[in-house]
Amino acid sequence: MNEVFVGLPKRMVKISVDGTDVQVPEGTTILEACRRLQIDTPTLCQLETLTPVNVCRVCVVEVEGSRVLVPACSRKVEPEMKVLTDSERVRHSRRLVLELLASSVDMALCAQQVHGWMARYGAKPERFGAAATVAQPVKIDNDLYVRDYSRCILCYKCVEACGVDAQNTFAIGVAGRGFDAHISTEFTVELPDSACVYCGNCIGVCPTGALMFKSEYDMRQAGTWDESQQKVTETVCPYCGVGCMLELHVQDNSIVKVTSPLDHSVTAGHLCVKGRFGFQFVQQRSRETKG
Amino acid sequence: MDIRTTGGPPTADEIAAVDGILGSPESIWEGGGRSTQDDHLARGGHAARSQRPLLLPVLHAIQDRMGWVSRGALEYACRRLSIPPAEAYGVVSFYGRFALDERPELALHVCDDIACKGAGADDLCSALEKAFGPSGKTWHRSACLGLCDRSPAALVERAGVPEEREEHQVAPITLEAAQAILRGGRPEDQPRPQVVQRGTVRLLRRVGVVDPESIDSYRKAGGYAALRRALELGSEGVIREVTEAKLLGRGGAAFPTGRKWDAVAKATVRPHYLVCNADESEPGTFKDRVLMEADPFAVVEAMTIAAIATGCEQGYLYVRGEYPLARERIEHAIGEARAHGFLGADIEGAGTRFDIEVRRGAGAYICGEETALFNSIEGKRGEPRNKPPFPVQAGLFGKPTLVNNVETLVNVLDILGEGGAAFASIGTADSTGTRLFCVSGQVRVPGLYEVPMGTTLRALIELAGGLREDRTLRAVLLGGAAGSFVTESQLDVPLSFEGTRAIGATLGSGAVIVLDDTADLEQVLLRIARFFRDESCGQCVPCRVGTVRQEEALKRILSQRETSLREADVALLSDIAQAMRDASICGLGQTAASAIGSAVIQLKLVGP
Ligand SMILES: Cc1cc2nc3c(=O)[nH]c(=O)nc-3n(C[C@H](O)[C@H](O)[C@H](O)COP(=O)(O)O)c2cc1C
Ligand code: SF4
Ligand code: SF4
Ligand code: SF4
Ligand code: FES
Ligand code: FES
Numbered sequence A: 001m002n003e004v005f006v007g008l009p010k011r012m013v014k015i016s017v018d019g020t021d022v023q024v025p026e027g028t029t030i031l032e033a034c035r036r037l038q039i040d041t042p043t044l045c046q047l048e049t050l051t052p053v054n055v056c057r058v059c060v061v062e063v064e065g066s067r068v069l070v071p072a073c074s075r076k077v078e079p080e081m082k083v084l085t086d087s088e089r090v091r092h093s094r095r096l097v098l099e100l101l102a103s104s105v106d107m108a109l110c111a112q113q114v115h116g117w118m119a120r121y122g123a124k125p126e127r128f129g130a131a132a133t134v135a136q137p138v139k140i141d142n143d144l145y146v147r148d149y150s151r152c153i154l155c156y157k158c159v160e161a162c163g164v165d166a167q168n169t170f171a172i173g174v175a176g177r178g179f180d181a182h183i184s185t186e187f188t189v190e191l192p193d194s195a196c197v198y199c200g201n202c203i204g205v206c207p208t209g210a211l212m213f214k215s216e217y218d219m220r221q222a223g224t225w226d227e228s229q230q231k232v233t234e235t236v237c238p239y240c241g242v243g244c245m246l247e248l249h250v251q252d253n254s255i256v257k258v259t260s261p262l263d264h265s266v267t268a269g270h271l272c273v274k275g276r277f278g279f280q281f282v283q284q285r286s287r288e289t290k291g
Numbered sequence B: 001m002d003i004r005t006t007g008g009p010p011t012a013d014e015i016a017a018v019d020g021i022l023g024s025p026e027s028i029w030e031g032g033g034r035s036t037q038d039d040h041l042a043r044g045g046h047a048a049r050s051q052r053p054l055l056l057p058v059l060h061a062i063q064d065r066m067g068w069v070s071r072g073a074l075e076y077a078c079r080r081l082s083i084p085p086a087e088a089y090g091v092v093s094f095y096g097r098f099a100l101d102e103r104p105e106l107a108l109h110v111c112d113d114i115a116c117k118g119a120g121a122d123d124l125c126s127a128l129e130k131a132f133g134p135s136g137k138t139w140h141r142s143a144c145l146g147l148c149d150r151s152p153a154a155l156v157e158r159a160g161v162p163e164e165r166e167e168h169q170v171a172p173i174t175l176e177a178a179q180a181i182l183r184g185g186r187p188e189d190q191p192r193p194q195v196v197q198r199g200t201v202r203l204l205r206r207v208g209v210v211d212p213e214s215i216d217s218y219r220k221a222g223g224y225a226a227l228r229r230a231l232e233l234g235s236e237g238v239i240r241e242v243t244e245a246k247l248l249g250r251g252g253a254a255f256p257t258g259r260k261w262d263a264v265a266k267a268t269v270r271p272h273y274l275v276c277n278a279d280e281s282e283p284g285t286f287k288d289r290v291l292m293e294a295d296p297f298a299v300v301e302a303m304t305i306a307a308i309a310t311g312c313e314q315g316y317l318y319v320r321g322e323y324p325l326a327r328e329r330i331e332h333a334i335g336e337a338r339a340h341g342f343l344g345a346d347i348e349g350a351g352t353r354f355d356i357e358v359r360r361g362a363g364a365y366i367c368g369e370e371t372a373l374f375n376s377i378e379g380k381r382g383e384p385r386n387k388p389p390f391p392v393q394a395g396l397f398g399k400p401t402l403v404n405n406v407e408t409l410v411n412v413l414d415i416l417g418e419g420g421a422a423f424a425s426i427g428t429a430d431s432t433g434t435r436l437f438c439v440s441g442q443v444r445v446p447g448l449y450e451v452p453m454g455t456t457l458r459a460l461i462e463l464a465g466g467l468r469e470d471r472t473l474r475a476v477l478l479g480g481a482a483g484s485f486v487t488e489s490q491l492d493v494p495l496s497f498e499g500t501r502a503i504g505a506t507l508g509s510g511a512v513i514v515l516d517d518t519a520d521l522e523q524v525l526l527r528i529a530r531f532f533r534d535e536s537c538g539q540c541v542p543c544r545v546g547t548v549r550q551e552e553a554l555k556r557i558l559s560q561r562e563t564s565l566r567e568a569d570v571a572l573l574s575d576i577a578q579a580m581r582d583a584s585i586c587g588l589g590q591t592a593a594s595a596i597g598s599a600v601i602q603l604k605l606v607g608p
Helices: A030-036 A088-104 A112-120 A157-162 A201-205 A214-222 A273-277 A280-290 B012-022 B036-040 B045-049 B052-066 B071-081 B085-092 B121-132 B175-182 B215-220 B225-244 B257-266 B287-294 B296-310 B324-339 B370-377 B406-418 B420-424 B457-463 B497-502 B521-535 B546-559 B563-583 B587-591 B594-602
Strands: A012-017 A020-025 A060-063 A082-084 A145-147 A173-175 A182-184 A211-213 A230-236 A245-251 A254-259 B106-111 B139-142 B154-158 B166-170 B272-278 B312-319 B344-347 B352-360 B401-405 B434-441 B447-452 B473-478 B484-486 B511-516
Touching: A012 A030, A020 A030, A030 A060, A030 A082, A060 A088, A088 A112, A088 B546, A088 B563, A145 A214, A157 A201, A173 B085, A182 B085, A201 A211, A211 A214, A211 A254, A214 A254, A254 A273, A254 A280, B012 B052, B012 B071, B052 B071, B052 B085, B052 B352, B052 B370, B071 B085, B106 B121, B106 B175, B121 B139, B121 B175, B154 B175, B166 B324, B215 B296, B215 B324, B225 B257, B225 B296, B225 B406, B225 B420, B257 B296, B257 B401, B272 B296, B272 B370, B272 B406, B287 B296, B287 B324, B287 B406, B287 B434, B296 B312, B296 B324, B296 B352, B296 B401, B296 B406, B312 B324, B312 B370, B324 B352, B370 B401, B401 B406, B406 B420, B434 B457, B447 B457, B457 B473, B457 B511, B473 B521, B484 B594, B521 B546, B521 B594, B546 B563, B546 B594, B563 B587, B563 B594
Parallel strands: A012 A082, B106 B139, B272 B312, B272 B401, B312 B352, B434 B511
Antiparallel strands: A012 A020, A060 A082, A145 A211, A173 A182, A230 A245, A245 A254, B106 B154, B154 B166, B344 B352, B434 B447, B473 B484, B473 B511
16 A cells, blocks of 8 residues: 655644643744743743754743753643743742843843843842953954943854854854853954854844944944934845845934844845945935935 | 964974874865965865864864964864864863963873862962962863872873873872972872772772783683673663663762663664763762773773663763873773774674774863763863753764763673672662762772762771871761762761762762861862862853852852851852752753852851
């Protein structure tokens, strides 16, 4: 008999989250299951478009039968799993992770959501007293973007975006060990001496503002950066036929930065140097027209 | 992938070191004479990726030859291996052994860890500091070197061409000897007995009896009978015996060995890999070193049996970088075994294939963690992986992998010799067999002792000669830095997995560090805190930052006079400890607060 295997439909797995039963497809992460149930789960190193590295540990949950807490962002559901997302242990670890980070890193430019989690878990980073930090001067070595590693929480996202998950350039990596671990080019050479091709995909995924358009950095330094005055215009990149969607962030009639939506089917948030930084000509032309 | 190298060219010596491992470059694309523009071109695909595991051997070769890894040398290695320089820099900067700044050919590593402190290491280090400047140039403070039975200990490394190169342990080391070495002297290695225990031993029975460099001597002492037995029994039979023996892993996690073997044997994905974990870096632990130095054929035979039982054709023995003699002996034993048909394509004419490659650690305690060890063999940073998947499902190179500790494996020889049931009759019901204990610190006769599981700690300390005259016990650190302190009142704890668990302690790696009333417990705790801060891989927040905050809080507790402030810091310590234990990725972070917590929070040995 000739049988053709056409693949199995996804099996559903029943788990319980905070006492509520939920059916999710096999292979779903605990985080996705939580999101289905509208349970807001903090994450810092997780992004849909990147391979989970589960290093920040802010998403940890309690799973019955597990000695330690487990990262919701990477742990897949198993049948009959019982998950607690708001137990004392979970709240404690989430609070400590946020406190430990904020006591060592400048998290001021993290999304509002992150500050919301800090408030929710009662994080008080100052209770560690005079504590070692990663404070260091900003690296400005090219005209396109700056690197301020005193804001870096070491979420590995930029490394993943520069490497196997998007760009395949491998211009940056994690170097050093322990508290000295940091993002670096080889021998900390400046970006123009590295393999960097200025695609800016690392900037696109950085959750802390450690990686920033030079234009944004300069405006922030000058005190003119004002998101409330910015308009985001969607368009398609004019350079080639791929069809990447661009979001042009415009303030005072100037493009101040370019992003692409994470969920866009063509880009998954990633661009190349032309789409990301090649916007000077737009501003050039408008001046010419005026003049 | 872009391999772009913008540093200077490598020196002839650096090229020689790299080519010594990789052979001469096949084409100019691999680093012959060419312009920097050509650097954008490299071989790609599987051929390039499969080279990655050679990165650490190449880095060792550079370090061995030059004493440090220059940018030119690293970039040359990158071109030869098609590895992006930023990635390779991440790897080289991860491991303690590789120096990234030029330094002298000679490096003297002086242990200032717990056992050596008790033997005057701090005075030795201060004297060296006065005479030769601070640690970090010619002499280097080091964590435990696994020579605590002969404290204080040191390791000499001299870079150079193979004839000039030297690497050996000096223990005990005196100030005079250290000075002589730093002034260019070459001390003689002194032979010494590895085991001083009298009376019945099992795992240690060949130590000091057989010639570790002679396979004939090993065979005369009964060697390779177990392998023959294994070939008779076949995979299922061997696993049945090991399961019946109720052997639990001796590497620290006490996982049932039979279950692990069974899971790998049954794994459908191929190939299977075998890894012998000989990274032994837990402070106060030296048992695997003694086994490898004194009875290397036993380790090789046991690995072969494990491979036959679980269907592995390739094995790796990952030996701690600071164990040059153990590495040499094991490599020699593997060569002999191969020459005698005990390893290779057709073991004992039974048509079974198995061979072993020795991998050298590079100064990273974390690489003893099994998944970090896999990454290290694969040529990556030694960062642990999240589990699941477990090694038996997806381990080395993503394949089903059996990883066992040296001592665990050597037990298998006796299990096959006498049968699993007989083995299980030794020790306690739940912890079978004997256990090797590394007794160090302030006892009369520090050394390696083997006792049946369930022997009391008091009896073990007596076996090591007890405390010195007129001394009283302050505490015993059981299980090393990742273990916990026990006090006088707990000395009757039976040394078994369940016995120690009952008092909230652990056997861990078998380290037993005895501290008497002359010990400076505060310094010991600070050393432990520094150890974890130094050895955290840095991947996850609770451990990367937690180990630093733990050290800061401990320093405050020990120097703060105001009780209320000290109490606040003790509470902080306890908060950090809980998050590290609960939310860290691996066992390092999960246990990094255990010893300090047991001393400060539970036993109130120091502090308010
Ligand atoms: C930080 C850390 C260091 C470890 N170091 C070692 C080691 O040096 N040797 C060892 O055998 N196991 C070590 N382990 C335990 C291994 O991960 C693993 O459990 C063991 O090798 C399994 O072998 P076994 O079942 O024979 O005990 C370590 C674990 C951790 C978390
Ligand atoms: S800009 Fe692109 S190539 Fe450069 S470091 Fe960032 S991700 Fe890598
Ligand atoms: S620079 Fe940004 S993306 Fe990269 S590790 Fe740091 S915080 Fe994460
Ligand atoms: S617990 Fe520590 S050593 Fe383990 S993965 Fe996390 S940072 Fe690395
Ligand atoms: S979001 Fe899960 S560990 Fe970072
Ligand atoms: S060798 Fe010094 S403490 Fe182990």
